[in-house]
Amino acid sequence: MQWRLRRPIPAAFVHAPRETAQPSIADLEEGEKAVVLSALGGAGVKRRLAEMGLTPGTELKVRRKCAFHGPVEIEVRGVCLGLGYGLARKIFVQPLKEKTDD
């Protein structure tokens, strides 16, 4: 049995505008959902994020945001992750316009 895949990253996501007003995870509200577009940073940071499942095209949900530019708790691929504010700001997302109740 073999798995053969198509490229998972739509071109529009890859070439997302970076320096413009594209929101990052840190801009989302608690309970808001979004899709990962791209991440800023060195190869090390990008690799770490990708390996924890935050690859472009992935859907995530913000569970908790700490006050005073604190860390953000997100849910991605069925797992809860704590993200430092600095990192959260470097991950650009496309918010999805459906808020959940909780």
Next chain:
Amino acid sequence: MTNELRVALAGNANVGKSVIFNQLTGLNQVTGNWPGKTVEKAEGKLHYSGYEIRVVDLPGIYSLSAFSIEEVVSRDYLAVEKPDVVVNVIDASALERNLYLTLQLLELELPLVVALNQVDFAAKKGIRVDVARLSAALGVPVVPTVATSGTGIDDLLTRVVAKATSKEKSTPVKIRYGKEIETVIAKVAQTVSSLLPQLCAVYPARWVAIKLLEKDRDIIGRVSAHVNGPAVLNRVETLVNKLEKVHGEESPVIFASERYSLASKIAREVIRIETPPRISLEETLASITTHKVLGYLILAGVLAATFTVIFAGGNMLSTILESAFSFVSETVEAALSSILSPFLSELIVKGVVGGVIAGVTIALPYIVPFYVILALLEDSGYLPRAAFLMDNVMHKMGLHGKAFIPLILGYGCSVPACIGCRIMETERERLTAAFVVMLIPCAARTVVILGLVGRYVGLQAALALYGFDLLLVFAFGRLAFKVLPGEPSGLIMEMPPYKKPTFKSVLFKTWSRTKDFIYFAFPIIIVGSFVVEALALSGVISVTVQFLSPLMTGWLGLPAVTAVPLIFGFLRKELALILLSEALSTVSMSIQSLTSIQMVVFTLVVMLYIPCLATVATCWREFGWKKTLYIALATVGLAFLLGGLAFRLLSLFNALSLIAVA
């Protein structure tokens, strides 16, 4: 003749590998509900249907990309040692993320058996995994297990043996990437297998090709050490550049995305969501403990409760045990003095018996309650939440939230805390974390703080010492942040779901840690007490004491004999308190004859000066002798500097307040 099998347990952090390991081997590897707990591989043995099976529990990893020490340890073990079977433990409730590693294990062409663990927990969340389908999708045997209750372990063993003896006839899936990526992989794989035959004897050529394309530093290093290395790397670089240009992403991200989309595809095919997940108690807890206001209140409450239990419980136990044991000591003394010479009897009573009693009555009462609380915190899954909440504070020290976990462990014992610093990503962060961890008063130092200052001076003074220590930790963390080169990295940490700690596990953990303490510390306490008593009786001590008296009396304002407990405190910090009374008794003083200021100064020095022998040895192993020496010298210097300053400031303050009263 017994047949030997070697089995390795691999999987993400916090999926229950250690629990399965304990179930398999009957051993007692300490478990816990926080990612990064197992930092070294543990080994055990068992016998099953005529086989002697050696099981290795590898540290939890998310990937095989040599990003952290754990990943390198695990990968080298798997690729180089080539165990007969690799059991990949995966968490049924987070299948997609766990399959990411499974796919990489398949890529390394390892003989795999998948243990689908925590199926009960997944079911509670409404997630049902179709085992047969998953097995078909991966092309490897999959065994559902509930490690905590031992369900499925027998089945797992049967499958492992079948796999090892090639009775299991399944062909693992070949992971295929996008067409253009496959072309590149094929090109590199061919180059690698023709130019680097030695490397391909250890790792599969296709895997080496993928790792080179992913810019894996470890593999690139290995290749470049080879004669043909530069040629291969040049070729790879051109191909990587082309690939990155086409995809508009860094190559590691391209590969991760591909693997994740395959993992996600498989997960979607085998998972059925049965009941709509309703909000459980654990969910609610998870939600409020990271709340922006409530979360911090709860954290403060947890820390305050921890301290109260240790202090109040410790004091109570200590008093009870002391009155119980004074009787024992008197009985033994009376019995011995009738048989032995006065010299020998004093040596034994004060040295050996005194040492044991001091260990039991002074050290254990504070240490055991702490171990109970630590076990509760670890098992419940609260530690990662605390780490999350503390992220901002830790960033001020150039660390991130995860460093809070070794910091908390440091209140128990500096040794595991020092090893626990491995959860930090960079060398710089590990070193900074280790340095501040050593300034945290461990349980042994807590014994001195609470047993001396808390008891004789007052709780406020003890609290002030803890507060002062936290200030120091913060100040030095900040200093290290400014001094050490390198960029701080951000927090990415898994927050595992809450689990109810089981009575058995908490009891077991407390016992195993207490046992370690007794086995390790008591011989040192006894020998230490014995040596001090012998040295005192032979007069050697008075020479040393005289030599150090300018420092002890002149600078710190302490009785000269207090040099003795400080010297021996290097062996075990609680020895400092245990030996303090003995040392004082040699100049016919007792602990109560010390002034409050002297007690505070002595405790401050004990709290800060050189970490104990075991910690120094651990630090040496983790960071090398040079850095260890720097840390040791820095802490000794700091302790004596602050001790002397504290003596002067407190005396001045005392004098002023006396004047004010008059």
